[in-house]
Amino acid sequence: MKLLFASxxxxxxxxxxxxVELLAKAAKDVFGDxxxxxxxxxxxxxGTVDAVVAAEHGTKISVDVYGPLMTRIKAEYGRLDDxxxxxxxxxxxxxxxxxxxxxxxxxTTTFGTGELIRDALERGFRDLSIAxxxxxxxDGGMGCMRALGVKFLDARGNELQGNGSDLERVASxxxxxxxxRIKDTKITVMCDVTNPLTGKDGATYTFGAQxxxxxxxxxxxxxxxxNYKSVIMxxxxxxxxxxxxxxxxxxxxxxxxxxxxxxMRSGIETVLDLIKFDERLEGVDLCVTGEGRTDWQxxxxxxxxxxxxxxxxxxxxxxxLSGGLGKDAMNICDYGVNSLMTTxxxxxDITEAIDRxxxxxxxxxxxxFRFVKTGMDxx
Numbered sequence: 214m215k216l217l218f219a220s221x222x223x224x225x226x227x228x229x230x231x232x233v234e235l236l237a238k239a240a241k242d243v244f245g246d247x248x249x250x251x252x253x254x255x256x257x258x259x260g261t262v263d264a265v266v267a268a269e270h271g272t273k274i275s276v277d278v279y280g281p282l283m284t285r286i287k288a289e290y291g292r293l294d295d296x297x298x299x300x301x302x303x304x305x306x307x308x309x310x311x312x313x314x315x316x317x318x319x320x321t322t323t324f325g326t327g328e329l330i331r332d333a334l335e336r337g338f339r340d341l342s343i344a345x346x347x348x349x350x351x352d353g354g355m356g357c358m359r360a361l362g363v364k365f366l367d368a369r370g371n372e373l374q375g376n377g378s379d380l381e382r383v384a385s386x387x388x389x390x391x392x393x394r395i396k397d398t399k400i401t402v403m404c405d406v407t408n409p410l411t412g413k414d415g416a417t418y419t420f421g422a423q424x425x426x427x428x429x430x431x432x433x434x435x436x437x438x439x440n441y442k443s444v445i446m447x448x449x450x451x452x453x454x455x456x457x458x459x460x461x462x463x464x465x466x467x468x469x470x471x472x473x474x475x476x477m478r479s480g481i482e483t484v485l486d487l488i489k490f491d492e493r494l495e496g497v498d499l500c501v502t503g504e505g506r507t508d509w510q511x512x513x514x515x516x517x518x519x520x521x522x523x524x525x526x527x528x529x530x531x532x533x534l535s536g537g538l539g540k541d542a543m544n545i546c547d548y549g550v551n552s553l554m555t556t557x558x559x560x561x562d563i564t565e566a567i568d569r570x571x572x573x574x575x576x577x578x579x580x581x582f583r584f585v586k587t588g589m590d591x592x
Contacts, residue, residue: 217499238578259346265487302348306348319434323350342483343400358375363391363472366385402477405480499585502534508540521533
């Protein structure tokens with residue numbers, strides 16, 4: 214019997230790599246000598262670089278960049294080979310990089326993300342996959358583009374810094390200084406939201422509050438984003454709101470697609486391609502996946518859905534081992550996952566579950582594999 218382990222991380226407790234280790238131990242304890250492969254997986258959000266680098270035996274590159282509030286920080290991205298690199302915008306422009314009391318998307322910028330892209334270009338990478346989840350920003354991607362040579366000018370021709378408060382001041386965009394290496398570079402934007410740039414479902418009103426924007430700030434940011442959109446429409450001849458995902462990461466999706474000609478793709482699909490997941494499914498008898506909490510959202514571009522659908526296409530059954538199950542969790546069974554089990558084995562609060570995560574996960578894996586072995590014995 215050959216097993217494949219491909220679980221998401223359990224946020225705050227278990228890494229994707231740790232789930233592989235624990236599943237392998239449980240499988241050996243139940244089945245004895247068993248063939249298995251474990252591959253870290255992510256849906257294009259937090260942990261994407263770690264997962265892809267581990268799966269592809271890549272390396273990490275550390276760079277000094279400006280963080281969301283323009284203070285110098287260390288950020289990493291992944292090298293997969295001489296041509297391919299994978300970047301998480303959250304590493305340079307992410308919400309966890311800012312103290313809660315300092316969160317204000319009028320002040321934050323994606324400049325550091327642009328610096329990561331520029332560094333990758335300087336090192337010769339010409340195939341970049343950029344994950345854009347977890348941002349602290351609502352700058353329309355202006356900061357990122359500034360780091361790559363684009364100038365955003367006010368009505369007097371003065372260059373703007375490119376944070377959220379500058380959206381309302383943009384009068385024109387000067388593309389003449391854009392890094393020329395961009396035209397020879399394939400850019401894949403990893404994203405699982407389809408929000409437009411503006412409007413009630415846009416960048417500001419959907420994601421602004423979680424980044425620290427008060428209702429007054431949101432009103433100002435939305436007015437600025439509408440101005441930014443009008444400038445783009447005038448200069449580029451189309452409406453960013455017509456592009457699904459243009460509002461992702463505070464509008465960074467717009468900048469990457471409009472200015473850099475990036476291609477928007479599902480995060481989990483891009484990750485599964487990068488780690489050659491379909492090839493790993495060859496000859497596999499059972500795949501195990503999972504996540505911290507499975508609910509209705511798991512069916513919309515998350516790890517379990519992606520793993521389940523790819524495995525189903527290859528005729529490989531899938532079991533899900535998750536920390537907990539929420540509303541409509543069993544909907545995931547419509548996407549190639551045959552059944553679900555939880556790691557939690559008795560009533561407990563989330564703090565205890567996190568503190569005991571390794572113990573509970575291992576015991577849950579043993580229970581799951583014992584069920585599998587019972588089915589094999591019955592057959």
